[in-house]
Amino acid sequence: MAPKNSEASTNSKMVMNKGAWTGEEDRKLAEYIEVHGPKRWKTVAMKAGLNRCGKSCRLRWLNYLRPNIKRGNISDEEEDLILRLHKLLGNRWSLIAGRLPGRTDNEIKNYWNSHLSKKINKKEKKPAECSTPQDSITEKTCEAVATGQETVEESSKGAAIPELSFDVNELFDLSTQGTYDLEWVNKFLELDEDPWLAVAEDR
DNA sequence: AACATTTGCAACCGCGTGCTG
DNA sequence: ACAGCACGCGGTTGCAAATGT
Numbered sequence: 001m002a003p004k005n006s007e008a009s010t011n012s013k014m015v016m017n018k019g020a021w022t023g024e025e026d027r028k029l030a031e032y033i034e035v036h037g038p039k040r041w042k043t044v045a046m047k048a049g050l051n052r053c054g055k056s057c058r059l060r061w062l063n064y065l066r067p068n069i070k071r072g073n074i075s076d077e078e079e080d081l082i083l084r085l086h087k088l089l090g091n092r093w094s095l096i097a098g099r100l101p102g103r104t105d106n107e108i109k110n111y112w113n114s115h116l117s118k119k120i121n122k123k124e125k126k127p128a129e130c131s132t133p134q135d136s137i138t139e140k141t142c143e144a145v146a147t148g149q150e151t152v153e154e155s156s157k158g159a160a161i162p163e164l165s166f167d168v169n170e171l172f173d174l175s176t177q178g179t180y181d182l183e184w185v186n187k188f189l190e191l192d193e194d195p196w197l198a199v200a201e202d203r
Numbered sequence: 204a205a206c207a208t209t210t211g212c213a214a215c216c217g218c219g220t221g222c223t224g
Numbered sequence: 225a226c227a228g229c230a231c232g233c234g235g236t237t238g239c240a241a242a243t244g245t
Contacts, residue, residue, distance in 0.1 A: 019238090020213070042230075058231075059214065094233060105233075110212050 017051045021060050025050055029057055030065050038066075063104045070102035074111055082108060083116060 017025075032048035038061055041054030050057060063069070074082075078100055085096040093105035093112075100108065 018215075040230080053215095054230080055216085055232095056214075062232095063213080091234065106213080109234075114211050 016053050016056075018056075021064075025052070026060070026065060029060060033061060033065070059106075063106050068102050069104070071107075074103075078103070079111075079116070082112065083120075086112065086116075 028048045028050055029044070032044055036044070036047070038044075038058075041058045043054075044050075045052050045054045045057045048057070052060075081100060082096060085099060089095050091109075093109040097103050097105040097108045
């Protein structure tokens, strides 16, 4: 996207920049955080010489500049995991993203809204037609989610975690276990947060 | 080729929560 | 106990790119 508001900084009323980030802004932000760490975002914005609000800086850092960020190419396994976790947690994007190393809540949320929600709607409309032995794990998971007792729409409406009225073992009892097995699921709520942020805290 | 529509995603906004003085 | 601030989250918007007509 082309920057639209980069001229805002020249305004004498100090109107904050909005819209797409420029390469120069990214560089300033990354350099400042490299030295001082990702905290006190209001200060970061000012000290880094960015005519941006702290919120904007934080978002840019978390979603794009942070080390070890993965961009695009969400694998079948990741997609499958997103589906399962969404079934379990609802629209708790940060929690879901926390279980997908290198992925951000914003990316997961966007991916859900633009890809997975449509897939699931499709499955809800015609669940019988779509299931073939060749289906990928995500296809199967989509169908499991779409045909489950609790619909995705219901779990998406409220901010609260949907009631765990279903059997977790049943939910995860799909043909492919791989990395995302039951033991992992049972532990996932207890795991600590992003190790990089923990390092940043120590600075 | 030109225009209209849809899609994908980066970024913003408002609100809730936790921390600090 | 309270107010103010900073942070984090989820919902929503805006717009470029892709696709359709």
